[in-house]
Amino acid sequence: MRIRAGVALLAVLVGAVLLLAPMVEAQGDRTLTYAQSVPVTAMDTAGPSIGTVYPAGYEAMYLVYDNLVAFNERMAIVPQLATAWSVSKDGLTWTFKLRRGVVFQDGTPFNADAVVFHITRQIDPTVNPSNRPLWDPIAGARKVDDSTVAITTKQPFGALLNTLAHASGGIVSPAAVRRLGDGFARAPVGAGPYAVERLETGSELALRRFDRYWGGTPGYARVVLRHVPDPTTRIALLQAGQADVINAVPPESVPQLQAAPDVEVIARPALRTFGFAFNLNRPMFQDVRVRQAFSLAINRPAVISAIFKGFATQIDSPLSRLTTGHAAAGQLTYDVSRAKTLLAEAGWKPGPDGVLRRDGAPFDISVLTPVGLFPKDIEVTQAFQDFLRAVGVRASINRVEPAAFWDYLRVPPDRLRWDMALFGFNPSNGDGAYHLASLFESNPSRSEPPKVWNFAWYSNPKVDAWLHQADTTVVPAQRTRLLAQAQRAIWADAPYVWLYAENAIVAKRKAVKDVQVLPIVFTILRNAKP
Amino acid sequence: MSATAGRRLTRVLRAPVTAAGTILVAAYLMLGAGGPWTAPYDPDAQDLGAALQPPSPRHWLGTDDLGRDLASRVIVAARVDLAVVVLGLAVAVGTALPVGLVAGYAGGTADRALMGLSDAALTFPSLVLAVVLVSLVGAGLRSVVLALGLTTAPALARLIRSLVLTAARAEYVEAARALGAGAPRMIWRHILPNIAGRVAVYMTLAGSYAVLTITALGFLGLGVQPPTAEWGNMLATTRTYLATAPWLIAAPGAAIVVFIFAVNAVGEALRDLFDPRLVWGP
Numbered sequence: 001m002r003i004r005a006g007v008a009l010l011a012v013l014v015g016a017v018l019l020l021a022p023m024v025e026a027q028g029d030r031t032l033t034y035a036q037s038v039p040v041t042a043m044d045t046a047g048p049s050i051g052t053v054y055p056a057g058y059e060a061m062y063l064v065y066d067n068l069v070a071f072n073e074r075m076a077i078v079p080q081l082a083t084a085w086s087v088s089k090d091g092l093t094w095t096f097k098l099r100r101g102v103v104f105q106d107g108t109p110f111n112a113d114a115v116v117f118h119i120t121r122q123i124d125p126t127v128n129p130s131n132r133p134l135w136d137p138i139a140g141a142r143k144v145d146d147s148t149v150a151i152t153t154k155q156p157f158g159a160l161l162n163t164l165a166h167a168s169g170g171i172v173s174p175a176a177v178r179r180l181g182d183g184f185a186r187a188p189v190g191a192g193p194y195a196v197e198r199l200e201t202g203s204e205l206a207l208r209r210f211d212r213y214w215g216g217t218p219g220y221a222r223v224v225l226r227h228v229p230d231p232t233t234r235i236a237l238l239q240a241g242q243a244d245v246i247n248a249v250p251p252e253s254v255p256q257l258q259a260a261p262d263v264e265v266i267a268r269p270a271l272r273t274f275g276f277a278f279n280l281n282r283p284m285f286q287d288v289r290v291r292q293a294f295s296l297a298i299n300r301p302a303v304i305s306a307i308f309k310g311f312a313t314q315i316d317s318p319l320s321r322l323t324t325g326h327a328a329a330g331q332l333t334y335d336v337s338r339a340k341t342l343l344a345e346a347g348w349k350p351g352p353d354g355v356l357r358r359d360g361a362p363f364d365i366s367v368l369t370p371v372g373l374f375p376k377d378i379e380v381t382q383a384f385q386d387f388l389r390a391v392g393v394r395a396s397i398n399r400v401e402p403a404a405f406w407d408y409l410r411v412p413p414d415r416l417r418w419d420m421a422l423f424g425f426n427p428s429n430g431d432g433a434y435h436l437a438s439l440f441e442s443n444p445s446r447s448e449p450p451k452v453w454n455f456a457w458y459s460n461p462k463v464d465a466w467l468h469q470a471d472t473t474v475v476p477a478q479r480t481r482l483l484a485q486a487q488r489a490i491w492a493d494a495p496y497v498w499l500y501a502e503n504a505i506v507a508k509r510k511a512v513k514d515v516q517v518l519p520i521v522f523t524i525l526r527n528a529k530p
Numbered sequence: 531m532s533a534t535a536g537r538r539l540t541r542v543l544r545a546p547v548t549a550a551g552t553i554l555v556a557a558y559l560m561l562g563a564g565g566p567w568t569a570p571y572d573p574d575a576q577d578l579g580a581a582l583q584p585p586s587p588r589h590w591l592g593t594d595d596l597g598r599d600l601a602s603r604v605i606v607a608a609r610v611d612l613a614v615v616v617l618g619l620a621v622a623v624g625t626a627l628p629v630g631l632v633a634g635y636a637g638g639t640a641d642r643a644l645m646g647l648s649d650a651a652l653t654f655p656s657l658v659l660a661v662v663l664v665s666l667v668g669a670g671l672r673s674v675v676l677a678l679g680l681t682t683a684p685a686l687a688r689l690i691r692s693l694v695l696t697a698a699r700a701e702y703v704e705a706a707r708a709l710g711a712g713a714p715r716m717i718w719r720h721i722l723p724n725i726a727g728r729v730a731v732y733m734t735l736a737g738s739y740a741v742l743t744i745t746a747l748g749f750l751g752l753g754v755q756p757p758t759a760e761w762g763n764m765l766a767t768t769r770t771y772l773a774t775a776p777w778l779i780a781a782p783g784a785a786i787v788v789f790i791f792a793v794n795a796v797g798e799a800l801r802d803l804f805d806p807r808l809v810w811g812p
């Protein structure tokens with residue numbers, strides 16, 4: 001009898017929990033779970049970018065901070081904390097009208113002082129060593145009145161709005177920065193829709209809704225960003241309903257997800273372009289015909305359809321077609337016999353074993369690739385190796401861990417230990433001048449590591465001049481013309497074997513609405529709602 | 531070979547499981563030795579246009595994500611995996627034999643010191659130890675061989691020591707000692723031949739664990755590196771294709787399972803052959 005009563009009681013309890021659980025959910029206590037391929041480690045807008053694992057940290061920052069201006073899904077600039085702006089005739093001073101009545105998550109007010117504090121902090125290289133090409137052109141910021149700020153630039157700076165919309169343009173609470181000091185990176189305070197609740201570095205970031213957000217009540221009570229490195233696990237979590245959004249879906253898993261009834265796949269062309277960089281310090285790569293021949297040896301449509309299942313886009317310039325300032329510079333063609341001819345003209349003749357030789361030395365190169373950092377990196381490098389073999393070049397693959405990869409690139413030229421390296425650059429402010437300057441502007445010193453990512457050690461004074469002029473003009477048509485010239489010159493010099501632009505592939509539960517995927521491969525959840 | 535031993539061998543081999551295991555191990559060894567020559571295609575030749583084809587008469591096991599013939603890759607991977615097993619076990623024997631012999635034969639302080647070391651090594655799970663070693667030395671064929679050898683060695687050294695202890699007290703050894711035989715002769719002529727069988731049994735079984743360790747390291751990305759085909763890294767690089775091209779996982783997976791079964795079958799048979807406690811009927 002007693003046992004029966006106990007069972008009955010248990011049944012009632014279980015029943016009550018089952019009945020109540022959905023009611024609690026219906027009252028708006030929902031959690032949005034995002035399974036990310038890389039972990040969130042730090043979220044300070046200033047500070048070394050090494051600590052911010054890309055893109056997870058930036059995606060988290062777009063939830064915690066609001067910027068003066070923001071990107072929409074087509075990478076156009078839209079107002080956020082600035083409601084209107086204008087630029088002076090000489091192109092040096094930008095005046096921003098600020099939104100009134102906005103508060104940070106710690107309750108302190110957002111105003112002109114906060115913007116001045118933020119800009120001053122970002123442009124100081126001792127505080128903020130990362131993203132320098134974005135912030136160096138800015139001279140300073142000045143408060144005009146409580147809701148007006150003037151930002152001045154050293155020279156006219158056409159990409160200022162892109163810098164302000166970049167993740168590092170997220171506006172911090174000055175009070176919180178002063179209070180927390182170095183601890184700010186782990187407990188940041190912004191004026192965005194979600195505030196940090198708990199950060200477990202490397203595994204999970206929990207955010208809670210900021211009820212006083214100026215843009216209305218955010219869609220979820222909590223947002224959890226969870227690090228799930230294995231793609232098959234991410235897919236399993238999504239299908240089981242334990243994750244609502246996942247990123248970095250492998251192309252071969254798309255059909256499986258499309259077949260699932262309550263899952264939706266978002267795939268869109270992105271700005272990150274890939275290629276194999278030549279180490280231009282090597283004697284065998286001095287001849288442009290050799291570099292062109294390498295490019296002709298690659299069958300890109302086959303790579304895109306076999307390895308990426310069509311989820312990658314052909315390119316006709318170092319820039320993706322969606323990047324601001326893109327101009328077509330040429331076609332990438334696959335022509336093995338032409339490649340062999342060019343190599344023969346450059347003095348490379350096949351030996352008895354089919355391997356090319358010049359002055360008796362075989363054409364052996366080492367190709368550096370990270371494993372698991374770029375989409376399908378090792379697969380693409382293996383395909384590259386086989387395409388080179390078909391024209392008589394013997395490539396050996398030098399695989400490195402993602403975390404160690406950068407150390408192989410950021411060294412002075414005499415310490416480079418590779419002949420070619422797979423690389424993809426994402427202009428995270430959407431701007432072509434930033435992309436081209438990061439990769440192709442001459443480095444200042446050969447006894448130091450490259451200034452940004454010009455580890456190919458490419459140098460063309462004309463390109464430098466055009467990029468400099470493009471940086472210092474605010475007239476869009478003029479900028480586009482200068483960038484087009486630079487793209488054509490770089491394309492002709494062939495410092496890379498260019499490959500393709502990636503597609504961002506994100507999957508979500510159909511029940512989650514308004515998930516944005518920017519072409520800069522960021523998944524933006526700030527507007528998501530059930 | 532005496533008549534009894536011959537009868538024993540025939541009897542052991544007649545068991546169907548043992549026979550199957552022996553044939554399979556022989557087949558693996560032949561494929562491994564043959565390597566690229568036994569493979570129907572060049573295992574590294576890509577044909578992106580023919581990627582991810584299911585098994586067909588042209589490609590018995592289908593093609594992988596880069597259009598390489600899977601059967602050929604499984605075959606050359608056998609060569610890599612078996613070579614690592616053999617080399618790794620050679621390192622293990624090379625380390626464990628002197629340690630075990632000295633500890634067992636000399637005893638005393640040497641015994642305590644050496645066994646203390648091997649016990650310390652045994653407290654780590656062997657896969658964890660292997661991962662640590664590979665991380666220190668850097669991934670690649672050489673470090674996998676080293677890791678495998680050094681993780682197998684401690685237990686083997688203990689086994690050899692205990693066998694030596696038993697053998698050294700046997701009457702025939704005491705008789706040899708009474709006749710004035712020196713230590714090298716005692717070890718070489720009297721002890722080693724008497725423990726070789728048991729060590730061989732242990733090595734066979736260790737071989738199947740070794741394959742698991744190598745493939746696990748390969749799967750974790752710490753073992754033999756692509757493009758060199760190895761069963762573990764083949765599993766790792768293609769596991770996202772489980773839903774769309776399951777044969778990519780099935781082929782190297784089956785190669786591992788069948789090999790471990792075969793080696794264990796042979797190991798069991800060897801154990802029966804060398805176990806003095808087993809009673810054999812007429």
